[in-house]
Amino acid sequence: MVPHLVTALTGPINExxxxxxxxxxxxxxxxRLEWMEHTPPFYxxxxxxxxxxxxxxxxxNLFPAGWxxxxxxxxxxxxQAAMAAIEKICPEAKNLLLVPENQRDSFYxxxxxxxxxxxxxxxxxxxxxxxxxxxxxxxRIDLPDGGHVTLExxxxxxxxxxxxxxxxxxILLNNDxxxxxxxxxEELHEQYLLPPLHAGWGTRRKSLHFKAYEEVSKRFGKxxxxxxxxxxxxxxxxxxxxxxxDAGLECLRSNTDALLTKVRRKYKEYGINEKPxxxxxxxxxxxxxxxxxxxDAKDIDKLSPKTKARMATVQAGQxxxxxxxxxxxxxxxxxxxxxxxxxxxxxxxYVVGGFYRIHADRxxxxxxxxxxxxxxxxxxxxxxxxxxxxxxxGASVPNRFYMYGVIGRLAMxxxxxxxxxxxxxxxxxx
Amino acid sequence: MVPHLVTALTGPINExxxxxxxxxxxxxxxxRLEWMEHTPPFYxxxxxxxxxxxxxxxxxNLFPAGWxxxxxxxxxxxxQAAMAAIEKICPEAKNLLLVPENQRDSFYxxxxxxxxxxxxxxxxxxxxxxxxxxxxxxxRIDLPDGGHVTLExxxxxxxxxxxxxxxxxxILLNNDxxxxxxxxxEELHEQYLLPPLHAGWGTRRKSLHFKAYEEVSKRFGKxxxxxxxxxxxxxxxxxxxxxxxDAGLECLRSNTDALLTKVRRKYKEYGINEKPxxxxxxxxxxxxxxxxxxxDAKDIDKLSPKTKARMATVQAGQxxxxxxxxxxxxxxxxxxxxxxxxxxxxxxxYVVGGFYRIHADRxxxxxxxxxxxxxxxxxxxxxxxxxxxxxxxGASVPNRFYMYGVIGRLAMxxxxxxxxxxxxxxxxxx
Numbered sequence: 075m076v077p078h079l080v081t082a083l084t085g086p087i088n089e090x091x092x093x094x095x096x097x098x099x100x101x102x103x104x105x106r107l108e109w110m111e112h113t114p115p116f117y118x119x120x121x122x123x124x125x126x127x128x129x130x131x132x133x134x135n136l137f138p139a140g141w142x143x144x145x146x147x148x149x150x151x152x153x154q155a156a157m158a159a160i161e162k163i164c165p166e167a168k169n170l171l172l173v174p175e176n177q178r179d180s181f182y183x184x185x186x187x188x189x190x191x192x193x194x195x196x197x198x199x200x201x202x203x204x205x206x207x208x209x210x211x212x213x214r215i216d217l218p219d220g221g222h223v224t225l226e227x228x229x230x231x232x233x234x235x236x237x238x239x240x241x242x243x244x245i246l247l248n249n250d251x252x253x254x255x256x257x258x259x260e261e262l263h264e265q266y267l268l269p270p271l272h273a274g275w276g277t278r279r280k281s282l283h284f285k286a287y288e289e290v291s292k293r294f295g296k297x298x299x300x301x302x303x304x305x306x307x308x309x310x311x312x313x314x315x316x317x318x319x320d321a322g323l324e325c326l327r328s329n330t331d332a333l334l335t336k337v338r339r340k341y342k343e344y345g346i347n348e349k350p351x352x353x354x355x356x357x358x359x360x361x362x363x364x365x366x367x368x369x370d371a372k373d374i375d376k377l378s379p380k381t382k383a384r385m386a387t388v389q390a391g392q393x394x395x396x397x398x399x400x401x402x403x404x405x406x407x408x409x410x411x412x413x414x415x416x417x418x419x420x421x422x423x424y425v426v427g428g429f430y431r432i433h434a435d436r437x438x439x440x441x442x443x444x445x446x447x448x449x450x451x452x453x454x455x456x457x458x459x460x461x462x463x464x465x466x467x468g469a470s471v472p473n474r475f476y477m478y479g480v481i482g483r484l485a486m487x488x489x490x491x492x493x494x495x496x497x498x499x500x501x502x503x504x
Numbered sequence: 505m506v507p508h509l510v511t512a513l514t515g516p517i518n519e520x521x522x523x524x525x526x527x528x529x530x531x532x533x534x535x536r537l538e539w540m541e542h543t544p545p546f547y548x549x550x551x552x553x554x555x556x557x558x559x560x561x562x563x564x565n566l567f568p569a570g571w572x573x574x575x576x577x578x579x580x581x582x583x584q585a586a587m588a589a590i591e592k593i594c595p596e597a598k599n600l601l602l603v604p605e606n607q608r609d610s611f612y613x614x615x616x617x618x619x620x621x622x623x624x625x626x627x628x629x630x631x632x633x634x635x636x637x638x639x640x641x642x643x644r645i646d647l648p649d650g651g652h653v654t655l656e657x658x659x660x661x662x663x664x665x666x667x668x669x670x671x672x673x674x675i676l677l678n679n680d681x682x683x684x685x686x687x688x689x690e691e692l693h694e695q696y697l698l699p700p701l702h703a704g705w706g707t708r709r710k711s712l713h714f715k716a717y718e719e720v721s722k723r724f725g726k727x728x729x730x731x732x733x734x735x736x737x738x739x740x741x742x743x744x745x746x747x748x749x750d751a752g753l754e755c756l757r758s759n760t761d762a763l764l765t766k767v768r769r770k771y772k773e774y775g776i777n778e779k780p781x782x783x784x785x786x787x788x789x790x791x792x793x794x795x796x797x798x799x800d801a802k803d804i805d806k807l808s809p810k811t812k813a814r815m816a817t818v819q820a821g822q823x824x825x826x827x828x829x830x831x832x833x834x835x836x837x838x839x840x841x842x843x844x845x846x847x848x849x850x851x852x853x854y855v856v857g858g859f860y861r862i863h864a865d866r867x868x869x870x871x872x873x874x875x876x877x878x879x880x881x882x883x884x885x886x887x888x889x890x891x892x893x894x895x896x897x898g899a900s901v902p903n904r905f906y907m908y909g910v911i912g913r914l915a916m917x918x919x920x921x922x923x924x925x926x927x928x929x930x931x932x933x934x
Contacts (some may be wrong), residue, residue, distance in 0.1 A: 099598070102627020103589070106595050147577050154584055154854050157532070165536050168529070196533020424584050 078354065079409070079503070081416065081452070081474040088126060090304050094477045097298055101480055104297055105423070105487070112490040114423045120482040121443070122416050123403040124188060129477060130307045130403045131485035132281055132353075133417075133443070137250040137275045139175070140429070141192070142184035143449040144419060148427030149192065155421035156196040160244070162422075163266050165303040167243035170198040173228070173234060173259075174248045176206040180218050187221050189248065203228040203237050205249065205256055228492040231257050234265055238455045244268060250275050272496050273489075279357045281311040282496065287488035294484055303340055305481060308333060308401040311357060315397045322395075323374055326354065329373035329399050337401050348404060351439050356385070357396035364394050365441045367402060404438050411449050413438050416452070416475075418482030426481035428452050474479055511837070511846065511882070511904040512701045518556060520734050524907045527728055531910055534727055535917070539853050542920040543647065546589060546676065546698040547851045550912040551861070551873070553833040554846070557776055560737045560833045561915035562783075562845075563873070564713055568704045569605070570779060570859070571622070572614035573879040574849060578857030579622065585851035586626040590674070592852075593696055597673035600628040603658070603667060603689075605679045606636040609650050617651050619678065619906070621688050633658040633667050635679065635686055660688050664695055674698060675759055680705050702926045703919075709787045710828045711741040717918035733770055735911060738763060738831040741787060747812040752825075754806055756784065759829050761801035767831050778834060781869050785813070787826035794824050795871045797832060811867040834868050839880050843868050846905075848912030855909035 090100045094101065119138035144152065160167060170193050174186050190200045204225040205211075212226045226237045235258065236242055244266040247259075251274025259271060271277070288306055295302030310329040315322035330352050337350035349369060356364030365386050368374060377385075386394055407414040412432040419427050430450040433442040452475065494500060524531065549568035550561045576581065590597060600623050604616050620630045636657040642656045656667045666672055667686065674696040676690075689701060701707070718736055725732030727901025740759040745752035760782055767780035779799060786794030794815050798804060807815075816824055837844045842862040849857050860880040863872040882905065924930060 099627050099629050101623060102625070103596075103598060106587070106591055107626060110595055111590075151580055151584060154581060157536070157854070158588055161539075163535055164535075165540055168533060194529060195532070197529050197536060199529050390674070 076480065081478070090127070090129060090300065091354050091474065091477055093300055094297055094480055095473065098476070100297065104294070105483060108487055109423050112487065112494065114174045114420075114486060115273065115360060115489050115493065117419075117421045118482075118489060119420070120418045120485040122418055122478050122481050123405045124407055124416070124474075124478070125348075125404040127249055127344055128304055128403055128407050130305050131481055132285065132307065132400070132403060133280075134287075134485045134489050135250075136269050136489060137248055138279070138419060139182055139185045139248065140417070140449070141419070142181065143429045143451060144188070144427040145451045148419075149188075149195075151424070151426040152192045152419075153195040154374045155424040155426050156192050157423070159422035160193075160196055160198065163268070164243040168199060169240055169242040169244075170200045171203050171240070171242035171245045172200055172244060172248060173203050173205060174225075175250070176204065178215070183223050184221075185221065186218055186223050186248065189246075190223070193246075193348040199240075201226060201237055201240050201242075203235070203245075205258070226486055228258060233261075233263065235259070235262055247274075252276075270493065270497070272498060273493055275358050277496055278492075279396065280355060280359075280400075281309065281357050281396075283485075283488060284309050284398070284400065286495070287485060287490040289491065290484050290488045306338055307403055310399045312397045312399070315395055317377070317386040317394065320382075320467040322397075326397060326399065327374045330354070330368055330374060333399055333401060334371065334494055351402040353400050353402045353441065354385070355398050355400065359394065365443075367440050369439075393415070396470050402439050405442075406438065413440075413442060414450070415442050416478050418478050420482060420486050421485075423483070425482060428475070428478065428482075520557070520730065521904065521907055522561060523728055524910055525903065528906070530727065534724070535853070535913060538917055542917065542924065544850075544853045544916060545703065545919050545923065547849075548912075548916045548919060549850070550848045550915040552846050552848055552908050552911050553835045554837055554904075554908070555778075555834040556733055556836050556855055557774055558833055559911055560735050561717065561911055562737065562833060563710075564717075564915045564919050565680075566699050566708070566919060568849060569612055569615045569678065569847070570847070570879070571618040572611065573859045573881060574857040575881045576616070578849075579618075579625075581854070581856040582622045582849070582851055583625040585854040585856050586622050589852040590623075590626055590628065590853070593698070594673040598629060599670055599674075600630045601633050601670070601672035601675045602630055603633050603635060603675060603677050603679055604655075606634065608645070613645055613653050614647055614649065614651075616653050616678065617647060619676075620653070625678075629670075631656060631667055631670050632789040633665070633675075635688070639836070658688055663693065665689070665692055677704075682706075686930040695827070700923065700927070702928060703786050703923055707926055708922075709826065710785060710789075710830075711739065711787050711826075713915075713918060713922050714739050714830065716921040716925070717915060719921065720914050720918045731742055735914065737767055737833055740829045742827045742829070743825070745825055747824065750812075752827075756827060756829065757801050757804045760784070760798055760804060763829055763831060764801065781832040783830045783832045784815070784873065785828050785830065786824040787828045789824065790892075795873075797870050799869075822890070832869050835872075836868065837861075843870075843872060844880070845872050846908050848908050850912060850916050853913070853916075855912060858905070858908065858912075884899070 115136050117138055119135045121133040123130060123132050125262040168364050172189060186202060193200045200224060202225050209225045209227050214222055214224045216222045228237060229236055235245060246268055251349050254276045255271050255274060291302040291306035312322055312325035312329060315326060333352050334350050341350060351367055351369045354366050354368055405413055405415045409430055409432050412434040413436055414430040416428055417431055418425060429452055431442050431447050432450055433447045435441055435446055535873060545566050547568055549565045551563040553560060553562050556747045616632060623630045632653060632655050639655045639657050642654050644652055644654045646652045659666055659668060665675060676698055683833060684706045685701050685704060690755050711927055721732040721736035740763050742755035742759060763782050764780050771780060781797055781799045784796050784798055835843055839860055839862050842864040843866055844860040844862040847861055848860055859882055861872050862880055863877045865876055866872055
């Protein structure tokens with residue numbers, strides 16, 4: 075379920091929010107039935123933007139880091155969800171192998187320490203197996219908070235992956251495989267490898283995700299009797315763009331123009347006095363790389379060489395050729411004066427917490443996942459102890475975070491559809 | 505999992521506690537495997553006593569009230585657990601019928617409002633169907649906190665139970681059936697009735713529960729390589745006691761004497777300088793009725809007429825003839841100067857929270873579940889954000905409440921064994 079957390083937005087609850095809050099039993103039952111048919115991703119984080127008139131996911135991460143930003147109160151929720159997940163996958167498991175990114179900054183390592191703690195409390199011995207060639211023996215790294223992590227070299231047998239004297243039942247990836255799938259992770263048929271390899275950015279495309287999300291939002295819109303656009307960012311895509319060679323920019327321009335026209339029409343329909351914008355992103359990119367905001371299609375003709383170079387490659391040096399053009403969703407949330415967007419964390423089918431990503435130097439129509447961003451934990455709402463008279467049980471305090479949890483889970487459901495569609499083993503069955 | 509809560513006891517962690525804290529992954533895996541073989545009771549609360557040298561359950565309630573004493577931070581844990589429970593039992597459910605005790609005090613009604621909120625957030629329409637003849641139409645009762653509950657008359661069809669225009673998939677009892685099983689709840693084969701009727705005090709016996717717990721504690725003791733007595737209160741029973749007619753008191757006296765001797769021997773073995781005592785309770789009693797503390801078998805000859813009358817009947821006027829004599833477990837916990845005992849709340853297989861029951865006028869060897877008791881919520885531990893250097897992940901702060909959650913779950917597992925043994929449908933299979 076969704077923890078009752080304080081959100082930054084304190085304005086009145088609008089019609090969309092009211093509709094979601096009123097429909098809790100209907101929504102929860104709908105999710106329950108969906109999860110009977112579809113397997114949730116093992117874990118997931120979703121960036122959500124609340125423009126007031128519109129509430130939508132803008133990024134869905136299937137290898138979430140940042141678990142260290144959850145408050146201590148949220149950890150039991152994560153542990154309970156981890157227990158539920160493990161019980162379904164491998165109830166007899168003693169050992170879990172966690173395979174991290176090859177990053178050494180202390181924020182990321184604190185994230186690993188938190189994940190290790192969560193799965194330890196859920197009843198597993200957890201060790202970290204590094205894909206890095208630099209890790210040739212167990213390497214202890216101390217953390218600023220006094221804790222530490224120990225990275226160990228992976229040991230690959232013919233059929234199993236593990237560490238020295240450590241044979242796991244389940245291997246949990248916290249590495250988004252941006253550089254492709256390393257051979258050491260292939261052909262592991264005896265162990266559970268989660269998330270599956272095709273959840274990595276070698277296979278994933280944002281456009282596939284948002285295509286699946288469009289379907290989810292239509293079904294959800296029908297359930298609640300509302301326009302799915304209120305929760306769905308429109309998008310278009312271009313398959314052959316080369317920023318540095320100025321190739322394929324015509325596709326980008328015409329699609330941007332068409333998308334801005336569509337959004338303008340929607341704004342007019344709802345009487346919204348905002349200037350529409352789109353966000354152009356690498357279709358296979360993550361970590362906030364290869365992203366730009368465009369307010370007018372003509373701007374694409376005027377890209378600076380610096381911007382072009384920045385757009386041309388994403389993490390792990392992968393070249394960008396496929397591009398998604400997505401309707402921009404303003405964020406009206408502020409913490410002090412900084413623009414903020416909520417990030418919702420889920421494990422198994424459960425929302426376990428979240429925090430705000432804030433960026434002091436960015437505008438409300440810009441990507442916040444960029445150097446200079448920081449994180450503000452969400453606190454539990456205290457006023458839940460004081461229900462307001464005359465309101466029905468369970469709805470006594472408007473719980474804005476509940477809506478973020480609903481939107482986060484809709485994106486997680488879309489990820490589940492997406493992974494089904496791209497599953498190489500499912501294709502073999504056709 | 506077990507929320508990281510502040511407990512009243514701040515003394516050093518002793519050997520037993522250390523053993524439990526160190527064994528988290530082993531313990532959690534053991535529970536995981538047990539729950540593959542046995543179905544947890546739907547919900548459950550367990551009174552735990554921590555004597556320092558010994559940590560044991562003293563009462564296991566299968567129809568727990570007091571959910572209103574959980575803090576707002578614990579509600580999401582309860583909701584998540586409720587979602588997991590409902591998903592297993594009746595995933596398509598829209599409606600849940602809650603059948604309460606015929607109590608009208610506002611604490612109990614606040615408990616109902618909290619349960620209603622938890623299941624509403626888990627995705628169910630929840631309504632309250634009263635067994636009371638006084639409820640002949642929907643009756644709204646306002647609560648001191650500004651909320652309210654509405655009690656409605658039950659409507660029994662040939663095969664189903666519900667309310668007017670309300671047909672539930674699941675019926676949840678929050679009524680311990682002390683007065684026996686009302687006919688209106690019998691022969692409901694189309695709906696899920698939880699907990700089952702044989703969990704009511706018409707069938708339940710404390711001695712059966714503690715017999716099952718003895719078995720659980722032996723297996724757990726073997727797992728951790730420790731003496732099961734450290735978590736198991738010894739007991740004896742007498743089947744034919746009539747306090748008012750002075751009949752069967754010889755059985756009580758000899759069993760009390762034998763039990764005190766056994767406990768004295770154990771105290772000597774462990775070098776414990778405390779005076780042993782036993783607690784004599786009605787074998788089918790609840791709500792703190794029909795209970796007395798005895799320090800010497802001779803005291804049984806000197807019972808006052810008032811005490812005899814008090815012991816002779818329990819709630820709903822049921823006469824007492826079967827009696828359990830249980831090793832008393834001191835509580836060394838204090839809140840301010842009042843004696844306190846933790847109560848652990850569970851739903852499905854999960855510990856979702858707890859609080860302290862305190863009683864200013866009672867001693868450390870007396871029952872605290874009595875008029876005049878009050879409740880102190882447990883708060884989340886903040887120091888979890890500051891792990892101590894040099895300790896292993898997940899074990900950085902001694903989490904005393906974790907141990908209470910382990911003991912609570914052992915008692916819950918015993919209740920599961922107990923319900924299997926008393927299941928009338930299982931007997932038919934023999």
